[in-house]
Amino acid sequence: xxxxxxxxxxxxxxxxxxxxxxxxxxxxxxxxxxxxxxxxxxxxxxxxxxxxxxxxxxxxxxxxxxxxxxxxxxxxxxxxxxxxxxxxxxxxxxxxxxxxxxxxxxxxxxxxxxxxxxxxxxxxxxxxxxxxxxxxxxxxxxxxxxxxxxxxxxxxxxxxxxxxxxxxxxxxxxxxxxxxxxxxxxxxxxxxxxxxxxxxxxxxxxxxxxxxxxxxxxxxxxxxxxxxxxxxxxxxxxxxxxxxxxxxxxxxxxxxxxxxxxxxxxxxxxxxxxxxxxxxxxxxxxxxxxxxxxxxxxxxxxxxxxxxxxxxxxxxxxxxxxxxxxxxxxxxxxxxxxxxxxxxxxxxxxxxxxxxxxxxxxxxxxxxxxxxxxxxxxxxxxxxxxxxxxxxxxxxxxxxxxxxxxxxxxxxxxxxxxxxxxxxxxxxxxxxxxxxxxxxxxxxxxxxxxxxxxxxxxxxxxxxxxxxxxxxxxxxxxxxxxxxxxxxxxxxxxxxxxxxxxxxxxxxxxxxxxxxxxxxxxxxx
Ligand code: GDP
Numbered sequence: 001x002x003x004x005x006x007x008x009x010x011x012x013x014x015x016x017x018x019x020x021x022x023x024x025x026x027x028x029x030x031x032x033x034x035x036x037x038x039x040x041x042x043x044x045x046x047x048x049x050x051x052x053x054x055x056x057x058x059x060x061x062x063x064x065x066x067x068x069x070x071x072x073x074x075x076x077x078x079x080x081x082x083x084x085x086x087x088x089x090x091x092x093x094x095x096x097x098x099x100x101x102x103x104x105x106x107x108x109x110x111x112x113x114x115x116x117x118x119x120x121x122x123x124x125x126x127x128x129x130x131x132x133x134x135x136x137x138x139x140x141x142x143x144x145x146x147x148x149x150x151x152x153x154x155x156x157x158x159x160x161x162x163x164x165x166x167x168x169x170x171x172x173x174x175x176x177x178x179x180x181x182x183x184x185x186x187x188x189x190x191x192x193x194x195x196x197x198x199x200x201x202x203x204x205x206x207x208x209x210x211x212x213x214x215x216x217x218x219x220x221x222x223x224x225x226x227x228x229x230x231x232x233x234x235x236x237x238x239x240x241x242x243x244x245x246x247x248x249x250x251x252x253x254x255x256x257x258x259x260x261x262x263x264x265x266x267x268x269x270x271x272x273x274x275x276x277x278x279x280x281x282x283x284x285x286x287x288x289x290x291x292x293x294x295x296x297x298x299x300x301x302x303x304x305x306x307x308x309x310x311x312x313x314x315x316x317x318x319x320x321x322x323x324x325x326x327x328x329x330x331x332x333x334x335x336x337x338x339x340x341x342x343x344x345x346x347x348x349x350x351x352x353x354x355x356x357x358x359x360x361x362x363x364x365x366x367x368x369x370x371x372x373x374x375x376x377x378x379x380x381x382x383x384x385x386x387x388x389x390x391x392x393x394x395x396x397x398x399x400x401x402x403x404x405x406x407x408x409x410x411x412x413x414x415x416x417x418x419x420x421x422x423x424x425x426x427x428x429x430x431x432x433x434x435x436x437x438x439x440x441x442x443x444x445x446x447x448x449x450x451x452x453x454x455x456x457x458x459x460x461x462x463x464x465x466x467x468x469x470x471x472x473x474x475x476x477x478x479x480x481x482x483x484x485x486x487x488x489x490x491x492x493x494x495x496x497x498x499x500x501x502x503x504x505x506x507x508x509x510x511x512x513x514x515x516x517x518x519x520x521x522x523x524x525x
Contacts, residue, residue: 006319007288009356010275013034014268015085015315017102019127020112021120024229029112030075030086030254033208036265037077039082039493071481074313074360079098079169082269085360089126100502101371101419101438103129105315105360108272110264111139111248112255115148115175132413133385134245136196136273137164140264141172145193145254148175151226155234160251165247166228167237170263172252173215173223180215182252183227186237203452240399243273280374280381285318287357291328291377292319293359296369301420310418311342311362312369319377321355329368330382333377336375338363370417391422391467392434394499395442395459398431404455408432411453416492421445424489424497426468433462433489433499464499466506468518484509494521 003011020026073088087106089099103109109130111123130137137413141154148154155166170182170191181192183206185427190467192214203210206224241247249267253260272352276297285293298313326335342362343355346428357363364370374383414434416423421442422435436442442459449455469491470477481488489497497517500506510518 004288004290007286009320010287010358012081012271012273013083013356013358013444014108015087015089015106015275015360016110016111016268016272017089017110017129018104019089019099019123019137021117021122022394022410024112024114024117024120025255026112029110029140029142029261030088032255032261033046033084033086033265033454034075034077034259035258037079045378050416071353074362076359078271079265083359084209084268085358086264087360089500097437099126100242101297102127103133103135105295105313107275107358108133108136108268109139111137112142113139113154113158115143115154115252115473118144118149118154119161125160131162131229131245134270136242136245136299137248138267138272139166139248139250140255140260141252142255143255144172144175144252144260145179146176148488149227151252151292152229158248158250159160165235165241165246166250166510167205167235167242167247167250169237169249169255169267169435171223171227171230174219178219179254179381180219183223184263185227186260191260191263193254193351198259212265213509239271242271251494275317278383280383281384283380285381285383287318288499290320291379292321292325293317293374293379293381293383295383296371298374299369300369310367310369310406311364311391314361314363314369314375316355316359316361318357318381318417321359321361323353325377327377328380330374330376330380331370332368333380334368336363336365336368341362367414367417371419374437392437393439394433394435394462394464394467395423395441396431396462397434398458398460400456400458405430407447407453408455408457411449411455413492415445415448420448421468423492424499426499430499433464434459435467462499465502466500467505468498468500468520469522470498472516474511480509480513480516491522 008139018026032284067492072136073376075088077084087102089102111127113123124282129138139158151172155168158166160289168185170184172182173180179191179193182196183190190203190211191202192199201210206227225491235247237249238247242249249271251260251264253264253268254291255261275287277286294314294316295314296314300311300313323341324337324339372382397406397408397412412423412434413432415421424433424435434445446457446459449457470480471499477496484498489499491497494522498509500509
């Protein structure tokens, strides 16, 4: 059977994200990957672009003050016949909800670990999201040019804390100032770090005399022992196990020195899955199908606060998308003509007239498109698997001018559509409850309501600690709701949400209502 053009294009794509704890080297690695793909010619451009962008909008002053980056974007580059779509995720932990959403649109993730620090809290949190979605992980142990933990110790730590088998793909020779390079365990090559890059040396094995020119005798002996041990005692790379999320190939290197990055990128090209079938209600959609389909995983406000338009980030699932195409917005049933899609080819923006499964297009709109929405060329499909996450911080919104209540509702709803916050309307009482994953989201929320909608609001502590979507058999749910009305609210789609005062109360309710499901995530409808 011949493959369709969409199936071929999909097989040549790798859509991935980088997950890491702040400071582990994500930005540096991104720059080096883009350089390698020829997408940028000057290292540092990623950062510079970020800064220019940030100055354009007032609310982003917040991130500037805090010195963090909140916006998510997409970077596309090509190398050796493969198109890579790298979805950037904000590094700051307060914006993890955004990051979580971005992870619904990737097929693989690179986990960057600081070699001196090992697994840090944010790495772990993001890893859990990847695991929830069975996203395969490729690991880079970064900063080997600094003092680092022992490589075996690091791999043990990864295996133990994340329950993930580690298959070393290269082995580091030395660390810190004595870092000499990496030994490619499977192909008998030594990649030597030089002043201005690297040199590839084919050898017969770790005993090869050629190596004496590049490392001390001790280092070579250690390499012999360790590489042997790594081969015999560590799990070997296994594609199925990797794709199922049980095993991670491990690379060592230094993003700063652009060392080991090529090996990592080759590893992504060779092992990371290409865009695959996507589940929707009723059937699974294959990337090779002719008709275009896709889903919105993120909505971002225009950088200019005077314009209310937004960019919806759509991940294409199937077919060949062409500029100017009409796609049906399945939730409303209305067609949307996409004349000005933003495509993310950093090299040749103007040539990006088409996009394929796994690619991301930005669709400007006035608030019609929401996270979780499906766009489809013909069939009424609804993709599943783009969840809402239970907020970890809940606040009551206090409105200074009661005349503006309608106005506030609109503001909250549209900010919720963008994913800045979640809103809950209690069954009793007039005050809205907003829920966020991190503190910073609250600051952004208040600033934007003030600046974009000219409404002054305050946030008060709400007597709730956490929220859960309730579902299950109708009679069980109704019974639960009836006896807990004062703690019930609805989300913006009208779905019932239980607001718990504390985890004890939540646990108690779960025990006394075994037929009711209390969910931390809810699929968008
Ligand atoms: P991010 O917060 O994960 O994006 O981290 P950055 O890429 O901004 O890096 C944080 C700091 O670590 C910066 O000062 C980088 O120059 C430095 N850094 C990143 N990679 C390396 C590396 O491989 N070796 C060394 N020595 N420093 C690095």
